[in-house]
Amino acid sequence: MLGAKDLGYYAISVSIAEIxxxxxxxVNLPFLPLHLGLNRKDAEDTAPVVIRHVLFIMILIxxxxxxxxxYAIWILFGKDFSAAYMPLLWLLPGILSLSIFDLLKVDMYRNNLPxxxxxxxxLTLICNLILNYILIPIxxxxxxxxSSTVSYSLSTCILLCNFTRIAKFPYRDILVIKISDLVLLWSQFRHGIKKDK
Known part of the structure; x- marks a missing residue:
């Protein structure tokens, strides 16, 4: 369905997405054992804070x-690879969704829902295959x-809905950054700068 040149462009977009x-x-690697070791209430209180922080930082990124x-593609690969930019843009919302997918997945494991x-x-795989079949020829x-972004977003939305149902948190408390979060991020940033000096 795609030629070798197109696959090369897409590989560049995916490589940047993986970075x-x-x-x-x-965040996910240290969060997994920490979250699984907490009692139910502490885990439910901690997860939304971590998700908000990660989501906010990833929105900025x-x-x-x-x-x-x-311009990054031009510098790293040359202007001949400019075609990799548009699929990268389409992947960004999916990257945003995936950034909190594993955090939500950890909570599902903690609630014995593997x-x-x-x-x-x-379901995500099936959705991706169907959308690829429809969208790639067009x-x-x-x-x-x-296709990837829609599939990733669907899977994250399903886990998010289940998380809010179990923890009984409103979506706003899970997804929207708070002033107290920004204060904490700024203090951690300043502490990191002072530590490096």
Whole structure:
């Protein structure tokens, strides 16, 4: 369905996306054992805070990538690879969704719902395959990126809905950054700068 050249462009877009996802991965790795070791109330109180922080930071990173992405591709790969920019833009909302997917998945595991996570993963795969079949012939590599973003967003939304149902938190408390969060982030940032001096 896609030629070798198109696959090369798409590979560049995916590579950049994977680099961006290393940021939430750095949070997910230590969060998993910590979260699983907490009692139910502490776990339910901690998860929304971590999700809000990660989501806020990833929104900034994705916006920055959208602005400088074309120039980054030019510098790293040359102007001949400019076609990788548009699928990268389409992947950014999916990256944003994936950035909190693993955090939500950890909470599903903690609530003894691994089967539910597996079901969502299968649904995501089926959705991705169907959308690829429909969109790639029409939109090419951008269609593949749109397919991925829709599939990732669907899986994250399903886990998020289940998380709010179990923890009884409003969506706002999970997704919208608070002033207290910004104060904490700023204090951590300043502490990090002072520590490096």
């Amino acid at each position: 961006l996802l290393s940021v939430p991965d750095a 994705c916006l920055f990538t959208a602005i400088i992405g074309r 089967g539910f996570v597996s079901m969502v993963s299968v 939109y090419g590599i951008s269609g593949a990126a749109i």
